[in-house]
Structure formats: C-alpha cells, structure tokens
Amino acid sequence: MPRVTVIGTGYLGLTHAVCLADLGHEVLAIDVDAEKIAMAANGEAPFFEPGLEPLLRKNLDSDRLRFTLSFAEVGAFGEVHFLCVGTPEGESGRTDLGAVYAAARALAPHLTSPCLIAGKSTVPVGTARQVMTRMRALAPAGDGVDLAWNPEFLREGFAVQDSLAPDRIVLGVMSDGAASMLRQVYRGPLEAGSPLLVMDLETAELVKVAANAFLATKISFINAMAEVCEQAGADVLALAQALGYDARIGRRFLSPGLGYGGGCLPKDVRGFRAAAADLGVSSLESLLTTVDEINLGRRERVVALARQAAGGSLAGRRVAVLGVAFKPDSDDVRDSPSLAVCDHLVAEEAVVSVHDPVAMPSAARKRPELRYASSVSEAAEGADLVLHLTEWSDYRAIDPAALARVVARQVIIDARCCLDAASWREADWTVHVLGRPQVSHGADAACGRRG
Numbered sequence: 001m002p003r004v005t006v007i008g009t010g011y012l013g014l015t016h017a018v019c020l021a022d023l024g025h026e027v028l029a030i031d032v033d034a035e036k037i038a039m040a041a042n043g044e045a046p047f048f049e050p051g052l053e054p055l056l057r058k059n060l061d062s063d064r065l066r067f068t069l070s071f072a073e074v075g076a077f078g079e080v081h082f083l084c085v086g087t088p089e090g091e092s093g094r095t096d097l098g099a100v101y102a103a104a105r106a107l108a109p110h111l112t113s114p115c116l117i118a119g120k121s122t123v124p125v126g127t128a129r130q131v132m133t134r135m136r137a138l139a140p141a142g143d144g145v146d147l148a149w150n151p152e153f154l155r156e157g158f159a160v161q162d163s164l165a166p167d168r169i170v171l172g173v174m175s176d177g178a179a180s181m182l183r184q185v186y187r188g189p190l191e192a193g194s195p196l197l198v199m200d201l202e203t204a205e206l207v208k209v210a211a212n213a214f215l216a217t218k219i220s221f222i223n224a225m226a227e228v229c230e231q232a233g234a235d236v237l238a239l240a241q242a243l244g245y246d247a248r249i250g251r252r253f254l255s256p257g258l259g260y261g262g263g264c265l266p267k268d269v270r271g272f273r274a275a276a277a278d279l280g281v282s283s284l285e286s287l288l289t290t291v292d293e294i295n296l297g298r299r300e301r302v303v304a305l306a307r308q309a310a311g312g313s314l315a316g317r318r319v320a321v322l323g324v325a326f327k328p329d330s331d332d333v334r335d336s337p338s339l340a341v342c343d344h345l346v347a348e349e350a351v352v353s354v355h356d357p358v359a360m361p362s363a364a365r366k367r368p369e370l371r372y373a374s375s376v377s378e379a380a381e382g383a384d385l386v387l388h389l390t391e392w393s394d395y396r397a398i399d400p401a402a403l404a405r406v407v408a409r410q411v412i413i414d415a416r417c418c419l420d421a422a423s424w425r426e427a428d429w430t431v432h433v434l435g436r437p438q439v440s441h442g443a444d445a446a447c448g449r450r451g
C-alpha cells in the first residue's frame with residue numbers, strides 16, 4: 001500500500017488522515033499551525049467531531065499515524081500527498097487559493113522521486129492544472145509529479161462515517177497510474193461498495209461545487225416557500241412534508257428555517273458564482289446570487305420577527321439564544337447564521353445570552369463580547385425572548401413548563417422549525433415558527449435531521 005501524507009489538518013485533513021490510518025495506511029500529516037499539530041500528536045482533536053478523537057488515539061497508538069511540521073519529512077515519506085488545506089472566501093466572493101499555492105510551493109522542492117499529488121480541497125475549475133504546472137516547475141522530480149483531484153463530500157457531524165464509507169469516490173485524473181494508485185488507497189471503501197467515478201480533472205473539480213450549489217439551492221428554495229407561506233397564511237412544514245414524498249424531490253435538505261451556514265456551502269456558492277461570472281455563464285451567476293440572497297434574508301427575517309415580538313424595539317431586551325454552531329453535532333461557527341443573528345441583536349442593543357452544547361468555546365474566540373451561559377436555564381434567566389437557532393436534539397428535550405419559570409416573558413421564536421410547538425403552547429408560550437401560521441394543524445413531527 002502506498003505511504004500517504006495529508007497536508008492541512010483542519011476538519012477535512014485531520015479526519016482524512018485518521019481514517020486513512022484506520023484503513024491500514026501509514027500516514028504522516030502536516031499543518032502550518034504548530035498548536036494544531038501538537039494537539040493532534042497528543043491525541044486531541046482541535047475541534048468537535050463525533051467519534052474522531054478515539055480513532056485518532058487508536059491510530060497514534062498503532063504508530064500508523066504521525067504528525068510533523070516539516071515539509072522535507074513529508075516529501076521524503078509520501079508516495080501520495082493529499083492536499084487538504086483551507087480555501088476560504090476571498091475578495092468579491094472569489095475562492096482564496098493562497099493556502100493551496102503556499103502548500104504546493106512548500107512541498108514541491110522536496111519531491112525528489114515520482115509521486116502523486118491528490119487535491120481534496122474545494123477549488124474553482126482550472127485550479128488543479130495550475131497546481132500541477134507550478135509544482136512540476138519547482139520539484140526536482142519534474143514531470144514525475146502526477147496530479148489528481150479527489151474532492152471530498154464528508155459532512156461535519158458525520159465526518160468519520162463519511163470518510164470510512166464514502167457515498168462515492170470521485171477521481172479527476174490525467175493518467176491511468178494516478179487512478180490505480182488511488183484505487184489502492186481506497187481499496188477498503190471500494191471493496192465495501194463505495195461507487196468509484198473516474199473522470200477528467202475539470203469535471204472532478206466541478207462535481208464538488210455543483211453538489212454544494214445544488215444543496216444550497218434546495219435549502220433556499222424551501223426557504224423562499226417559507227416566505228410565501230408566511231404571506232399566504234400557509235404552513236411550510238406541511239408543504240415540505242408533502243413535497244418530500246415525491247421521490248424525484250426527496251425530503252432531505254428541504255428543512256425550512258434559518259438557512260445554511262458553515263465553512264463550505266456559503267463560500268462555495270459565492271466562489272462558484274464568481275467562477276461562473278469569470279466563465280461568462282450569467283445564468284448560473286444570477287441563480288447563485290439569488291440563492292445567497294434568500295439565505296441571508298432568513299437571518300434578517302428572524303431579527304425582524306424578534307423585534308416585532310419584543311414590541312417594536314430590541315434595545316435593552318434580554319434575548320436568550322439557543323445554539324451558535326452552524327448545525328448540530330458540530331462546534332463549527334464559521335459563517336454561523338446564529339452568530340450573524342447575534343450580531344444584529346447586539347447592534348440593536350439587545351442583551352444577548354448564548355448557550356450551545358459544544359460550540360461556545362469556538363464562538364467565544366470569534367465573539368468574546370457575547371455572554372455565554374453554561375445551561376439553557378441560565379441563558380433564559382429573565383429573558384424577554386428565547387430564540388431557537390441551532391437544532392441540537394438537546395433543545396427538543398427542553399421542558400417548556402420548567403423554562404417558563406425562569407423567563408420574564410414566555411415568547412419563543414423557533415427559527416429551525418423543529419420544536420414541538422403544540423407542547424410549548426400548552427405550557428402557555430407564544431410560539432413563532434418561521435413559515436408557519438400561529439396555530440397549525442399536523443406536520444409538527446416533520447423536522448428530521450439535516451443531512
């Protein structure tokens with residue numbers, strides 16, 4: 001089996017490194033962040049991901065997984081180098097490829113023998129060929145450096161299972177050798193039935209951004225329906241449930257609410273929109289502009305509803321915010337819709353108290369000025385308004401009658417449309433659910449887990 005390295009040990013890279021080691025490979029992982037490397041080498045994941053830390057420790061103990069800060073060591077060790085660095089949003093929504101090219105520049109001078117670079121980061125179409133040209137120019141091995149693009153589809157919160165048993169493995173390649181090398185790397189998942197799709201580099205790059213653009217469009221579609229339902233006095237949950245029974249549509253990613261966030265969908269939608277503009281494809285550019293606008297509009301809608309529920313002004317009102325992670329089972333607060341709502345609330349001089357089961361440390365690093373509560377009831381103490389902004393299962397287990405005893409006013413906005421509104425109303429709460437009439441009939445149990 002080829003020896004593999006993983007460059008960049010963030011959400012994607014660390015999970016990839018751990019899972020490849022667990023599949024039996026010898027893995028050496030590198031990052032420019034010395035603190036992350038020290039933590040990982042010590043068996044601690046620098047972020048919350050269910051099941052990751054035990055697997056990290058197991059594979060450190062087996063000596064199959066090691067961490068380093070040295071690109072020379074990585075170059076000497078690896079036959080396949082997975083590029084997993086961040087590709088954040090840059091100027092005008094364009095994808096910032098600074099880390100991709102910096103990693104390529106740092107590694108290339110140490111590539112003295114033939115090897116394969118396998119890009120996993122999400123990049124605009126055309127990037128892979130640029131990376132290859134630049135690396136071949138700098139590497140002593142020259143044209144012996146082959147390149148493939150192998151986009152990643154893991155979901156935070158399910159990252160370990162998605163990496164060990166991917167729903168598909170996409171390989172963009174320029175040579176049969178690259179495809180066969182990666183077949184060896186993924187032998188375990190392939191034998192277990194993961195489908196393999198081999199294609200050219202450009203199509204592989206596009207598969208990832210097209211998938212994210214489609215998912216974002218589905219979410220924004222149902223959120224546009226929520227707006228229609230609010231105007232028409234209809235019930236978006238009942239609508240989504242009925243639409244979802246059509247197998248051509250499907251129920252997943254059809255949950256109305258506060259919209260998408262996180263480190264992928266928002267920046268990938270904007271990056272793809274910018275790429276579409278550069279390619280002169282105005283139809284996609286305008287579609288994705290609308291998708292993004294609908295998504296951001298949900299945050300404003302929640303703030304408007306909060307202002308209205310607070311009697312016209314949020315100034316001096318105590319607001320309890322339940323959930324800051326961009327989605328449950330994650331501590332990721334990158335482009336978190338909840339944090340954006342908090343920013344609006346603070347700007348309107350509300351007194352905000354935040355709770356989240358795991359994401360408070362990462363939120364506190366970004367927004368130290370917010371007040372963080374160690375429990376739901378502490379956050380809700382004396383609150384004029386409660387906002388349910390991340391659909392953690394813990395929040396569905398809240399006893400509305402018990403919470404009623406600590407708040408000043410029993411008013412809740414369910415921006416994720418998944419609390420049992422009837423039981424809250426039975427406990428005398430005023431419940432506002434995005435896209436639903438004040439009193440609804442059925443569909444209360446329609447909110448499943450988001451994919």
Ligand SMILES: NC(=O)c1ccc[n+]([C@@H]2O[C@H](COP(=O)([O-])OP(=O)(O)OC[C@H]3O[C@@H](n4cnc5c(N)ncnc54)[C@H](O)[C@@H]3O)[C@@H](O)[C@H]2O)c1
Binds near residue numbers: 007010030103123154
């Ligand atoms: N997070 C996800 O769920 C997910 C899923 C699929 C694809 N992706 C894609 O994977 C890529 C990484 O995303 P992430 O969420 O892991 O980001 P991240 O910010 O968590 O991790 C990126 C890591 O790269 C490191 N890095 C930056 N420059 C480097 C360099 N020159 N050399 C070595 N390391 C360097 C950073 O220190 C950081 O640890 C992105 O392109 C993203 O779009 C992410």
